Amino acid sequence: xxxxxxxxxxxxxxxxxxxxxxxxxxxxxxxxxxxxxxxxxxxxxxxxxxxxxxxxxxxxxxxxxxxxxxxxxxxxxxxxxxxxxxxxxxxxxxxxxxxxxxxxxxxxxxxxxxxxxxxxxxxxxxxxxxxxxxxxxxxxxxxxxxxxxxxxxxxxxxxxxxxxxxxxxxxxxxxxxxxxxxxxxxxxxxxxxxxxxxxxxxxxxxxxxxxxxxxxxxxxxxxxxxxxxxxxxxxxxxxxxxxxxxxxxxxxxxxxxxxxxxxxxxxxxxxxxxxxxxxxxxxxxxxxxxxxxxxxxxxxxxxxxxxxxxxxxxxxxxxxxxxxxxxxxxxxxxxxxxxxxxxxxxxxxxxxxxxxxxxxxxxxxxxxxxxxxxxxxxxxxxxxxxxxxxxxxxxxxxxxxxxxxxxxxxxxxxxxxxxxxxxxxxxx
Amino acid sequence: xxxxxxxxxxxxxxxxxxxxxxxxxxxxxxxxxxxxxxxxxxxxxxxxxxxxxxxxxxxxxxxxxxxxxxxxxxxxxxxxxxxxxxxxxxxxxxxxxxxxxxxxxxxxxxx
Numbered sequence: 001x002x003x004x005x006x007x008x009x010x011x012x013x014x015x016x017x018x019x020x021x022x023x024x025x026x027x028x029x030x031x032x033x034x035x036x037x038x039x040x041x042x043x044x045x046x047x048x049x050x051x052x053x054x055x056x057x058x059x060x061x062x063x064x065x066x067x068x069x070x071x072x073x074x075x076x077x078x079x080x081x082x083x084x085x086x087x088x089x090x091x092x093x094x095x096x097x098x099x100x101x102x103x104x105x106x107x108x109x110x111x112x113x114x115x116x117x118x119x120x121x122x123x124x125x126x127x128x129x130x131x132x133x134x135x136x137x138x139x140x141x142x143x144x145x146x147x148x149x150x151x152x153x154x155x156x157x158x159x160x161x162x163x164x165x166x167x168x169x170x171x172x173x174x175x176x177x178x179x180x181x182x183x184x185x186x187x188x189x190x191x192x193x194x195x196x197x198x199x200x201x202x203x204x205x206x207x208x209x210x211x212x213x214x215x216x217x218x219x220x221x222x223x224x225x226x227x228x229x230x231x232x233x234x235x236x237x238x239x240x241x242x243x244x245x246x247x248x249x250x251x252x253x254x255x256x257x258x259x260x261x262x263x264x265x266x267x268x269x270x271x272x273x274x275x276x277x278x279x280x281x282x283x284x285x286x287x288x289x290x291x292x293x294x295x296x297x298x299x300x301x302x303x304x305x306x307x308x309x310x311x312x313x314x315x316x317x318x319x320x321x322x323x324x325x326x327x328x329x330x331x332x333x334x335x336x337x338x339x340x341x342x343x344x345x346x347x348x349x350x351x352x353x354x355x356x357x358x359x360x361x362x363x364x365x366x367x368x369x370x371x372x373x374x375x376x377x378x379x380x381x382x383x384x385x386x387x388x389x390x391x392x393x394x395x396x397x398x399x400x401x402x403x404x405x406x407x408x409x410x411x412x413x414x415x416x417x418x419x420x421x422x423x424x425x426x427x428x
Numbered sequence: 429x430x431x432x433x434x435x436x437x438x439x440x441x442x443x444x445x446x447x448x449x450x451x452x453x454x455x456x457x458x459x460x461x462x463x464x465x466x467x468x469x470x471x472x473x474x475x476x477x478x479x480x481x482x483x484x485x486x487x488x489x490x491x492x493x494x495x496x497x498x499x500x501x502x503x504x505x506x507x508x509x510x511x512x513x514x515x516x517x518x519x520x521x522x523x524x525x526x527x528x529x530x531x532x533x534x535x536x537x538x539x
Contacts, residue, residue, distance in 0.1 A: 052469065055477075056462060340473050348466035357455070360463045364526070366470050368514055382514045384521020400521030404513070411513050417485045418474050424482050425472045 029105040031127045035064035037350060038121050038131040040111050040290060042067030042095060044336035045323030046137030048343030048426045049350075050104045056351045064105040064129060066121065069166075071095065072427055075196065076336050076370075077419045078165035082173050083206025085375040091165060091419075097428040114294040116316035133350045136296060136304070136313075137323045137339065138288025139164070140195045146284050148258035148267075158261050159279045163195065175278045176207060181215040183277035188256045188266060189224040190284040193303075195324050195334045198231035198381065200224075200282060202371040205236065208244040209374040220248040221276060223266065225255040231333075232371060232403055235379040239407055243374070256281060287325035296321055303327035308393050310349035310359055311342055320346045329394040332385060333367055340426055341365040363387045365394060370415035377407035378415045467526060468533035479534045495535035502527045 039050045042065055050065045072093045080086035098104045110124040114136075120128045142161055144151040153159035160175065162168040176185060185207050189200045204222045211218040229236055229250070240248050254274075258267040259281060266274045266281070286292060286302035296304045296315050304321040305314035308329055313319045323339035332338060345363045352359045365385040370378050383401035385394035404411060468479070471490060475481060479490030490498070504510035506519040506527075519527070 051477075052466075056465060056469075337473055341470060344466060344469045344472075348462060348469075352459070352462060355458075355462075357459045357462060360466060363466070364470060364521070366473070366518060366521070368474065368518070380514055382517045384518055386521065397521040400517060400519075402517040408513075413486050414513060417481070417487045420482050421476050421485060421487060422473045425477045428477075 029064070029099060029107050031107055031109075031123065032062075032064060032105065032129060034130040035105065036061050036132045036354060037063045037135065038129055038133075039063060039065045039135040039137065040114075040121065041137035041139060041288065041323070042069070042072060042098075042106070043137060043139050043323060043339065044422070044426050045139075045339035045343045046135060047072065047095075047098060048340045049135045049137065049320075049322060049347050051098060051102050051426065052344050052347035053350055054102045054104060056347055057355070059103060061351060061354055062105070063103075064107060065098070066107045066109055066111055066123065066129075067095070068108060068110045070108060072423070073165045073169070074336070074419065074423060075163070075165045075199070076422075077416075078162070078169045079199065079203040079206045080372060080375070081169050082162065082176070082203060083210050083372075083375065084173065085206075088170055091169075093423045093427050095427065101428065111290050114290065114319070116294070116319055119318065132318065132354060134319045135343075135346060135350070136288075136291050136294070136319060136321045136325065137343070138290050138325055140285040140324045140334075141287065141289045141292065142282075143284045143286060147256055147281065149261060150259050150281055150283060153259050153261035154281075156261070158264075159259055159281050161282055162280065163199075163282055163285075172278075172280060176210065179215070179218065179277050182217040183215070184219045184221055184275075185211075185278040185280065186221040186223060186266065186274060186276035187280040188254070188282060189222065189226065189230075190282055191225045191255070192230050193328060193334060194282065194285045196369075197333055197335075198236075198369060198371045201229055201231070201236045202373070203280075204248060204250075205239070205244070205371070205373045208240070208248040211247055212244065216247075218247070220244070221274070222248070222250045223254040223256065223268075223274065224250070224252045226252060228252055231369075232379050232381055235403060235407065236371075236373070239373045239377075239379075285324075287321075291321060291325045294319075297325070299327040309361075309363065309387055309389075310353075311346040312349075320350065322346050329385065331383065331396050332365070332394060333369065333381075333383075335367055335369050337369060337422060338365065338367045340422060341367065343426070361387075361389060368418065370411060370418060372412065372415065373407045376409050376412045378409075378411040379404040379407050380411055380415070464529050464533055468530050471530060471534075479537050480539070489539065490530075490534040491537040492539035493531075493534050495531045498531035498534065499527060502531065 074091040112124045122128045162172040208220045287297040311320045322342035324334040368382045505515040
C-alpha cells in the first residue's frame with residue numbers, strides 16, 4: 001500500500017512538473033495530451049456543456065475546457081452596467097467552481113487550429129490535445145470589415161461595440177458619463193440574425209433611462225438596419241412613447257456602410273449622414289473566428305450547420321457546435337439561455353454516444369429572455385422548441401411561448417434571479 | 429462422463445436468458461435515466477442545477493417538490509387556471525409525458 005501511494009505521488013509530481021514547463025501558471029489546468037471531450041469556449045454554451053458532460057456521465061468522462069478569459073463576464077445584464085444600475089462585479093463569475101466542484105480541466109488559452117481528421121485541437125501556445133468529441137462554442141465574430149473605417153475606430157477605443165461584454169462595457173459607460181448634457185448617443189443595429197435580438201433595444205432603453213435621470217437634454221438615437229424592432233417590438237415602442245418621448249428616437253431601415261472617426265459621423269447606404277457624440281456601432285456578426293477558420297461555418301460562410309438532435313456539425317464528424325455560432329432553427333434566438341439549452345442537449349448526446357447508448361430521440365429546448373426597459377421594469381419573451389424527428393429540426397409548439405403583457409416590476413425581480421441562477425447553472 | 433441432465437440444461441438456458449434480459453433492462457434503465465435527467469435539466473436554467481436555486485432566489489427550487497403537486501401546478505399553468513409571468517407560456521410547449529418526467533425527477537432529488 002505504502003509503495004503504491006509513493007508511486008502515485010511521484011506520478012502526480014511528474015505531471016505537475018510538466019504543467020509548470022508548458023503553461024507556467026499555477027492557476028491554470030494542465031494541458032493533457034488527450035481528453036475524451038474538449039470544449040472550446042467557456043460562455044453560456046461551452047461552460048454548460050462542459051459541466052453537464054461531467055454531471056451526466058456521473059463524473060466518468062474527462063473534459064478539458066479551453067477559454068482565453070480568466071473570468072466569465074455575462075452579456076445578459078451588461079446593458080444595466082451601461083445604464084449605471086449594475087457594476088462589472090455584478091456580471092462577473094469566476095471559473096473556479098467548474099474546475100473545483102465539477103472537475104473540468106480548464107486551460108486558459110486560445111485555439112490556433114482544429115484538425116478534424118487527426119481529431120486534435122492545437123493551442124495558440126503550441127501544444128495539441130487529442131479528443132474523442134469536440135464541442136465548439138466560440139460565440140460570435142464581429143465583422144468590423146463590413147463597415148468602412150470601423151476596425152480602426154474600434155481599435156483606437158473611439159467607436160465601441162460593447163456587444164461582447166468585458167472592457168468595452170465599462171468603456172462605453174465611461175463615454176456616456178463623460179458626455180455633456182445635450183449630447184446624442186447613437187446605436188446602430190445590423191440586419192438579423194445577430195446575437196441577442198432584443199439586446200440593442202434594451203441598451204437604448206437603459207441609456208434613455210440614464211439620460212432621463214441625469215442628462216435630461218440628451219438624446220438616444222436608434223438606427224436599425226431592419227424593417228422594424230426585431231424583438232418585443234410593441235412592448236418596447238409603447239414604453240418608449242410613454243416614458244422616453246423626446247429622449248429616444250427609433251429609426252428603421254438605416255444600414256451603416258461607413259464611419260468617419262474624425263467627425264464621429266455615420267454614413268448610410270441611402271440616407272444622409274448622422275453625427276453623434278457617442279457612437280455605438282454593432283456590425284454584422286458571424287460564427288466565432290475559430291469555427292469559420294475550421295470550415296465549420298458552412299451556411300453562407302457565416303453560420304455553422306448542425307444536426308439538431310445532437311448538434312453535431314454537418315461538416316465534420318465528432319465536432320458539435322453550439323450557441324450563437326450555429327445556423328438557427330426557425331424562431332430560435334441567438335441568446336445565452338438558448339446556448340445553455342444547446343449545451344445540455346449536446347452534453348446528453350455526447351454522454352450517450354461515448355457510452356454506447358441511444359441518443360434521446362425527442363430532445364427539447366427552452367428560452368426565456370428578459371429585457372430591462374429601465375432599472376426595475378422588465379419585459380420577457382419565452383419559447384419552447386421541440387425536436388421534430390421527421391423534419392430533423394426544432395419547432396416551436398403552437399400556442400406556447402409569448403411575451404409579457406406589459407413591463408412589470410415582478411419580472412424585474414425574476415430577471416435578476418434568472419441571471420444569478422443561469423450563471424450558477426452554467427458555471428457553478 | 430455422464431450426459432448432462434435435461435433438467436440442468438433447461439435450468440442453465442433459463443438462467444442465461446434471465447441474465448441477458450437483466451443486462452438489457454439495466455442498459456435500458458441507464459439510457460432512460462440519462463434522457464430523463466437531461467429533460468429535467470431544461471428547467472435548471474431558471475430553477476437551478478438539480479432544481480436547487482441560489483440562496484435568496486424568488487424563483488422556487490424544484491428539488492424535493494412532491495410529484496403530484498408539481499404535476500398539478502404545471503397543468504394549472506398550462507390550462508391557465510394558475511396565473512404566471514412565464515410558466516403558462518413554457519408549459520404549453522411541454523407534453524404531459526415531459527411534465528411527468530420532470531416532476532418525477534425533481535420529486536426524487538434531494539433538496
